[in-house]
Amino acid sequence: MRQINFSISLLALLGALSLTSSVLLAQPAVTAPGTRAVQAAPPTAVVHGNVTPAGILRGGVLSLQLFAQRVRWHPEADDGPAVGAEAFGVEGTAPSIPGPLVRVPTGTRIETSIRNALPDTLLVFGLSGSGRDTVRIAPGATGRARFVAGVPGTYAYGGATIVEDSLHQLGTGNQLLGALIVDGVKAQPDRVFVISIWPPAPGRFVMAINGKSWPHTERLDMSVGDSVHWRVINGTRGRHPMHLHGFYFRIDARGSWAADTMMPGERPMVVTESVPYRGTFSMTWMAERPGNWLFHCHDALHTSWRRRFNLIGERPPQTAPMHDAAHHVEQDMSGLVLGIRVRDSSGGGTLRATSSATPRRVRLVVNEKAGFYGREPGFSYIASYGKEPARDSLEIPARPLVLTRGERAEIVVVNRLSIPTAVHWHGIELDSYYDGVAGWSGNGVRMAPLTAPADSFVVKLTPPRAGTFIFHAHADDMRQIALGLYGPLIVLPPGETWQRATDHVFLISQLGRGPGSQIGLNGSARPESLTFAAGVRHRLRFINITVADDAELALRSDTSSDKPVVTWRAIAKDGADLHRELAIMRPAVLRIAPGETYDYEVMLPPGDYRLSLKSNNDLDVMLRVR
Secondary structure, eight states, X not given: OOOOOOOOHHHHHTTSSBOOHHHHHTSOOXXXXXXXXXXXXOOBOEEXXXXXXXXXXXXXXXXXXXXXXXXXXXXXXXXXXXXXXXXEEETXXXXXXXXXXXXXXXXXXXXXXXXXXXXXXXXEESSSOTTOOEEEEOTTOEEEEEEEOOSOEXXXXXXXXXXXXXXXXXXXXXXXXXXXXXXXXXXXXXXXXXXXXEEEETTEEEEEETTBOBTSSOEEEEETTOEEEEEEEEOSSSOEEEEESSOOEEEEEEXXXXXXXXXXXXXXXXXXXXXXXXXXXXXXXXXXXXXXXXXXXXXXXXXXXXXXXXXXXXXXXXXXXXXXXXXXXXXXXXXXXXXXXXXXXXXXXXXXXXXXXXXXXXXXXXXXXXXXXXXXXXXXXXXXXXXXXOTTOOOSSOOOEEEETTOOXXXXXXXXXXSOBOEEEETOOOOGGGSOOTTTSBSSSSBOOOBOTTOEEEEEEOOOSOEEEEEEEXXXXXXXXXXXXXXXXXXXXXXXXXXXXXXXXXXXXEESSSTTOEEEETTBSSOOOEEEOTTSOEEEEEEEOOSSOOEEEEEEESSSXXXXXXXXXXXXXXXXXXXXXXXXXXXXXXXXXXXXXXXXXXXXXXXXXXXXXXXXXXXXXXXXXX
């Protein structure tokens, strides 16, 4: 493993909400303070795609002249609502959100001046290297920083202001954040995406990627066969499970703003990667099939249409915008979403079935029951095999939908709800039109519709790999998923049948909405005990389809007095089998984010065990192994 030698002491410092004067005096000295900056009319910040590096690179030295000041920022349309923020810029140009891209070859000496045009003291970090990670700059003064860029990787620099001994850091409204990329000898073309947040009040926020919120984020155009390399930087104080529709991506590196670690050996393939607080990751994927796709955070709070009302300071309406199917994705989502358009003039890139046999047909009925969650109804998917379910019957979660690798399936989604809906086949590699994003999935001409009440939609897919997947609503996700529209999708190898006695699904979800709603396991906040056969290998399939909550799980022995954590073998992530060096025995603990699936294998001796889940509420499942 390789790591850069940046000091991370400031990252710990920024975890505090206030600083005493003695702490401030311990920071590196800067130039003498000047007069307090006064800004009568803040300029408008420009947004950029992190494509053009800032500064002048000559003779192995990058000279960079930055400033920080108050700005007006338009997170949506350039002529839309504006908010106040702090931002960096390069002298002689407009301030920008995110901050200017600092990108250099390894071994470059970076010499930076930072002029503080803010009315408050400024702390700048990430531009000074090991041992001098923080520069403190008084209002009107200029600070200087220098270091030699070492290990190639994805990093960040940023700033915080000090107002009356209180630290105003990223996540409190400022946008003082920029990408710092150190390239190796054989650098590949890539894109850099910086995630940021602007919270006007507790519980209200606007989120952006490279300075814009969906649907105003950049559209990413590529061709079938392109190898795509991305870097993602989390500039917020929360985690973000970033999910790619339709394709797997390889994790090349994981790190933080101050350290980056290349993944050793065979690198994992996933469809969702949770980037932690001030974390980074690098990814590679192949655009194998044409059509429109999404890359977005799977925390529905970060992508809901309700977020755009925070920008204008209004309460969102009670009902989701469902009147315009052709533009539904633009109305139904906001925040951390990128649109991808893969084009193929040859007409190739479509998945083909390995068998010409008659496709397996499934009728998936979407039901509603009034008052199931107090004032809210309950929703659910019910697979119908000949006998129609009662109109108000519910199965939460839906029973596992079991398909076979390489065999065609046709799933008729019948909408009995009082509102439109759409179904996303999470993790499945399929043709774009059936991906389930109304008004977006398809090829730009033939677009996936919303499924209206009393209407139906036929989904055609041929799963190319066996594993654990999810099907869930992709319309007004915060509401429709919370009210029950989700289920496990299990794809088996040809010739195999699902063995329920040894193949177990543990699906984590939110049970209802609003105050009093709880996190449940397989539809219950008080799950019943399970009985496992002793000395037999059991497959445990974990799925998190909560609206916005991570969960921590641990499997412990209740027979032993000290209740030790047992061990299990990891075998798959997001439906993709792990390589041999990753499929190893490890302690039976797991943190799982929304949109992730994990598969483990365990063999237990006789005794009593407890599967504990910690999230917004805690629960246990007793496993009796006999």
